[in-house]
Amino acid sequence: MQLPDLDELLARTHIVTLPLVTRFRGVDAREAAIIRGTQAWSEFSPFLEYEDAEAANWLRAALEFGFDASLPRRSDGEVWVNATVPAVETSKLDSVLARFDGCRTAKIKVAERGQALADDVARVRGVRERLGSDARLRVDANGGWSVDEAVQALRVLARFDLEYAEQPCSTAAELVQLRRRLVAEGIAVPIAADESIRKAEDPLEVARLGAADVIVVKMQPLGGVRRAAEIVRATGLPATVSSALDSSVGIAMGAQLVAALPEPRHDAGLGTASLLADDVVAEPLRPRAGRIPLTPVAIDEAALERLASPSVRQDWWRARISRCHALLTASAGRNGY
Ligand SMILES: O=C(O)CCC(=O)c1ccccc1C(=O)O
Numbered sequence: 001m002q003l004p005d006l007d008e009l010l011a012r013t014h015i016v017t018l019p020l021v022t023r024f025r026g027v028d029a030r031e032a033a034i035i036r037g038t039q040a041w042s043e044f045s046p047f048l049e050y051e052d053a054e055a056a057n058w059l060r061a062a063l064e065f066g067f068d069a070s071l072p073r074r075s076d077g078e079v080w081v082n083a084t085v086p087a088v089e090t091s092k093l094d095s096v097l098a099r100f101d102g103c104r105t106a107k108i109k110v111a112e113r114g115q116a117l118a119d120d121v122a123r124v125r126g127v128r129e130r131l132g133s134d135a136r137l138r139v140d141a142n143g144g145w146s147v148d149e150a151v152q153a154l155r156v157l158a159r160f161d162l163e164y165a166e167q168p169c170s171t172a173a174e175l176v177q178l179r180r181r182l183v184a185e186g187i188a189v190p191i192a193a194d195e196s197i198r199k200a201e202d203p204l205e206v207a208r209l210g211a212a213d214v215i216v217v218k219m220q221p222l223g224g225v226r227r228a229a230e231i232v233r234a235t236g237l238p239a240t241v242s243s244a245l246d247s248s249v250g251i252a253m254g255a256q257l258v259a260a261l262p263e264p265r266h267d268a269g270l271g272t273a274s275l276l277a278d279d280v281v282a283e284p285l286r287p288r289a290g291r292i293p294l295t296p297v298a299i300d301e302a303a304l305e306r307l308a309s310p311s312v313r314q315d316w317w318r319a320r321i322s323r324c325h326a327l328l329t330a331s332a333g334r335n336g337y
Pocket residue numbers: 025082083084107140142194242243244245268269270272
C-alpha cells in the first residue's frame with residue numbers, strides 16, 4: 001500500500017473532541033482525528049500521553065483502514081458486544097446499563113485508585129443482580145492490583161462467577177505468578193491480558209510465558225486489522241476485540257477485526273459508543289439487542305463541525321500526525337507501511 005503523503009493526509013483529517021457521558025480513564029472528553037480515507041472513514045486516536053513511537057502504530061492502523069484497497073471488508077452481519085461499566089457507584093448502575101441494550105456480557109472496571117475492594121464487590125454484585133445469572137461478567141483492573149491483592153480480590157469476586165479478569169496485575173511475570181496462585185487456591189477465574197499485549201515490545205511474550213488464558217486485542221494500538229489478527233493467530237489464544245474508547249468510526253474498524261478472526265469469539269468491547277455523549281456519525285454504533293452492525297458508518301459532516309476541537313488542539317494533533325507519519329515513512333522500507 002502507498003502511504004498518502006503528509007499534505008494529503010492532513011487535508012483529509014478532522015480533529016474532534018467527543019464529550020463522554022461518564023468519566024472514563026480519568027477524562028471527560030476524548031480527542032480523535034477522523035480521516036476521510038480513499039477506501040473508508042478512519043480514526044487515529046492514541047491517548048494524549050502516548051509517545052510518538054507508540055502512537056505511530058495507531059497511525060499505521062488508521063492508514064490501513066482508510067487507504068488500503070486490499071484489506072478485506074465485511075458489510076453483512078453483526079458483532080456481539082459487551083456493556084462497559086466504568087468504576088461508578090452502584091446508584092449509577094441502572095443508568096449505565098440502560099445504555100447497553102440487550103447486552104449479555106458486561107465488563108466492569110475494578111481496582112480504581114481511591115476505591116476499596118468493597119466498592120468493586122458492590123459494583124460486580126449490582127451488575128450480577130441486574131443482568132441475571134445467564135449474563136457473562138468480566139472485570140478489568142487495568143493492572144491495578146499486586147499479586148496478593150489480586151488473589152484476595154478474585155477470591156471474593158469469584159462468587160459472582162466471572163468469565164475472566166482482565167489485566168489484574170501490570171506485568172506479564174505477575175500474571176504468571178497470579179495464575180499459579182489461583183490454581184493452588186482453587187479460585188476458578190481465567191486471566192485475560194490487555195496492556196501486556198498492546199503496550200508490550202513483544203506481544204507474543206504473554207503466550208510464551210503462559211501469562212493469560214485470553215488476550216484482549218485493540219486494532220489501533222496493534223497497528224491494524226491484519227497485524228492484530230496475526231498476533232491472535234500467533235498466540236493461539238482466544239481473543240476479545242475491544243475499543244480504545246473510540247468514536248463510531250474506530251468502533252467500525254474494531255468490528256472488521258472481529259470479522260477477520262476465527263470463531264468462536266468472545267463478545268467484543270465495542271459497545272463503548274454508548275459512553276460518548278456525542279459522535280461523528282448519523283447513527284452511532286451503540287448496541288441494540290446486544291449487537292452492532294458491520295455496515296460501513298455514515299459520517300455526519302455537521303457533527304464534524306460541531307465537535308471540531310479548539311485550534312490549539314488541532315495544531316497539536318496535526319503536529320503529532322506529522323511526526324508519526326515521518327516515523328512510518330522512515331520504516332516503510334521494512335514494513336511496507
Ligand atoms: O473493553 C471494553 O469493554 C471497552 C474498552 C475499554 O475498557 C478500554 C477503553 C479505553 C482504554 C482502555 C480500555 C481497557 O480495556 O482497559
